[in-house]
Amino acid sequence: MTSPRSTLTSTPEWQKLTACRESLKNTPMRALFADDPARATRYFINGAGLSLDFSKNRLTDDVFEALMALARRCKLEERRAALLGGDKVNVTENRPALHTALRNPEAGSLAVDGVDVIAEVNTTLKRMDAFVQEVLSQSRRGYTGKAFTDVVSIGIGGSFLGPKLVTEALQPYRKASLRCHYVANIDGTEICETLAKVNPETTLFLVQSKSFGTRETLENSKVAREWFIERSGNTQAVASHFIAVTANKSAAQAFGIDPENVFPMWDWVGGRYSLWSAIGLPVALTIGMDNFRALLAGAHAMDTHFRDTPLEENLPVVMAMLGIWYNNFWDAETHAILPYDHYLRSLPDHLQQLDMESSGKQVSQQGESLDYQTGPVIWGGVGANGQHAYHQLIHQGTRLIPADFIIPLQTHNPVATHHADLFANCLAQSRAMMAGKTLEEAKAELAASGESEADIERLAPHKVIPGNQPNNILMMEKVTPASVGALIALYEHRTFVQGVIWDIDSFDQWGVELGKKLGQDILPRLLESSAEGKASDSATDNLISLFRASNRR
Ligand code: F6P
Secondary structure, three states: OEEEEOOHHHOHHHHHHHHHHHHHOOOOHHHHHHHOOOHHHHOEEEEOOEEEEOOOOOOOHHHHHHHHHHHHHOOHHHHHHHHHOOOOOEOOOOEOOOHHHHHOOOOOOOEEOOEEHHHHHHHHHHHHHHHHHHHHOOOOEOOOOOEOOEEEEEOOHHHOHHHHHHHHHOHHHOOOOOEEEEEOOOOHHHHHHHHOOOOHHHEEEEEEOOOOOOHHHHHHHHHHHHHHHHHHOOOOOHHHHEEEEEOOHHHHHHHOOOHHHEEEOOOOOOHHHOOOOHHHHHHHHHHOHHHHHHHHHHHHHHHHHHHHOOHHHOHHHHHHHHHHHHHHHOOOOEEEEEEOOHHHOOHHHHHHHHHHHHHOOOEOOOOEEEOOOOOOEEEEOOOOHHHHOOHHHHHHOOOOOOEEEEEEOOOOOOOOOHHHHHHHHHHHHHHHHHHOEOHHHHHHHHHHOOOOHHHHHHHHHHHOEOOOOOEEEEEEOOOOHHHHHHHHHHHHHHHHHHHHHHOOOOOOOHHHHHHHHHHHHHHHHHHOOOOOOOOOOHHHHHHHHHHHHHOOO
16 A cells, blocks of 8 residues: 555644644534524525534634535545546546436537447436336236236345435325335345235336445345246246346346347446436336436435535535534544434435445545544434434434434424424424533522532433534425435435545445455355365354354255
8 A cells, every 4th residue: 555645634734733623622513603603604504405504513704614615625626627527536436426327418519538428318318217107107018918007126225225315205296006125235134025916917127236236135036036927827927027226237138038128337436426327227117207207306406506506505515514523632432313204214324335435535636544533324214213312322422413303394294283292303303412401500590409418419410411522403495306316415415525525435345345255255154065265364263153053054
């Protein structure tokens, strides 16, 4: 590994931020609000239908200016133009990352290695449209002439998490006729439980795999195909009940999928950025192509906002730089995603792959080791449930945990006062994280509740909440195709911006290769009668023996 890349931490902009941290470290956010109530409106920006309140941050105008200066030092505007313009920003695989082209079908043309990708996108969207129309209108039917009632989408990672998130998020827009099921894991329970729910005559299987080489997906698809043939007694019908979305058309054909039923993916789209492509077919089948196009349009609106808006009012840039602030200057190890909406409950799962598979890197684009932290751990869960699970640690633990609250101003399901209740919870948690509760306030509360002096002294330290936990509140009017598209695109660009600052390749994922390879080495030793295969470490060898004994091999 070449010498550490220390240019970034020696820049004046980085040094300035280090000084800012020193000057702010004893200034609680409470004081910042007391001295400057107008921060609530000054640190509030809008874009592509979303609003961001970033006032509850360890932030002054000085810090904000220094963060933007760092972004400019890292040539963010130039790198943004390269991304959107189709440059080969995925340097280790020598590929562009043109997920933005997937949602800009009105663009003129954009050539990648001599191929107009916009034309490819439009051709595929038209094919998707026709296919979805045939299924939903029930003109395309199963081998016994019955209309399709179920779609089983088999895929993992980016071929699963994004489509699943959006299918759940846009449930209110679901066309009645189809139920959508997702199978990802190689744990046989998932495919078995799913097949138990569906009828081969009326089920469409989508094999979702950019590489068509992911073992989990291929093994699950083989089980589905065998189940289908066994239950239908009709091998020919595989061709009309199995659809593939892949960049590896020949492998799909070898699997037995009719070439007519293969939708393309391209090397210039990363898996975790691919829900906007034909990988989004389960979404389009569930909500209809009109709503799928509205999803694309929402994402495109965010792309336009990201491209055209000055850094200081740019939602992905502001959120990204605040993340850099805590990750690299306050030693935060994680970042919490707290969607306060049941439809967005799987957002943390998708953002985990999006962010951690993009930013979980340890060398620069030039292969140099780094003398600074890169991607944090992304975690989270739906509110208000998290308040009864992990918010305790945020409120009274020992760690700095920056958080993003995400909440719609309106609900699809007005019932009693629930939405106001949810919104109140969200604002309360955000305020509690910022303001906390001082020892004096804790003592006063205990006194007011009639506790003895001794108990006040004994209990008060346990009631203190330090506060000063930075958090953003991201809002949309309502969870709609457009706002969901804009939300996910926002986080894609947030991830990209952080990758620019860290100068990493945000679009490869070489780290997943070793585990796959080791799995292939171990598998034969679990399955075969003789314990062949390479010996590993003593722990692995021991556990292989236990598995063989338990499964009598
Ligand atoms: O986790 C590794 C990975 O390659 C992801 O980047 C990708 O989304 C997933 O596996 C599935 O890959 P494929 O779509 O090629 O099956």
